[in-house]
Amino acid sequence: MDFRSSDTITGPRSEDVLPTTATAAVKVVIVGGFGVGKTTMVGSVSEIRPLTTEETMTQAGVGVDDNAGVESKTATTVAMDFGRISLSEELILYLFGTPGQERFWFLWNGLFEGALGAVVLIDTRRLEVSFDVIGRLEERGVPFVVAVNTFPDAPHHPVQALRTALDLPDEVPMIDCDARLRVSSRDVLMTLMRYLHSVAVPLA
DSSP states (O other): OOOOTTOOOOOOOGGGSOOTTOOEEEEEEEEOSTTSSHHHHHHHHOSSOOBOOEEEOOGGGTTTSOOTTOTTOOEEESSOEEEEEESSSSEEEEEEEOOOSGGGGGGHHHHHTTOOEEEEEEOGGGGGGGHHHHHHHHHHTOOEEEEEEOOTTOOOOOHHHHHHHHTOOTTSOEEEEOTTOHHHHHHHHHHHHHHHHHHHSOOO
8 A cells, every 4th residue: 555645544533542540341232123222322322432333224124124113214233333431430331232133143142252241122112022132141141131212102011011021030120211311321231230240249
């Protein structure tokens, strides 16, 4: 490659540089069915410009992807989303959002490598898309919390009714959230961190 004197090579933006105080990092995966808000959550809470792999939906997905209830969705994640958030001056949380369509689930194997836990994001308008997601996490033995993304037109159900529908154990935390809001998404991640701590250090 011919580099001329006018060419410049730039590094990461100053706000993207890892804080010098960071001493530990944790990997968390955000999972859920198609169109539940995973990309939105990563984007809202990440302190760096998130990496996304969204592509425009085309006719190739017709009859393959189930977009019932999210017909207005025009783009979809085809590999992963990535973001970062500092939980403290020392602890950094790396976020990986998975693709929602089942035809891309083969990518989950790599994304879950080294992950301590997961957030399952659900949409009560299409609760059925969460069943297989939760089942796969349980098969892998990955600790997770459930975050109910409160879409404006989504029906509200009592917590116990949702737990029963999802066949969710009582010890698994469930929290309402608005994936568009940074503080709400951060609360979900803090809930996961507390849950991971509780299962790692059981009460005597």
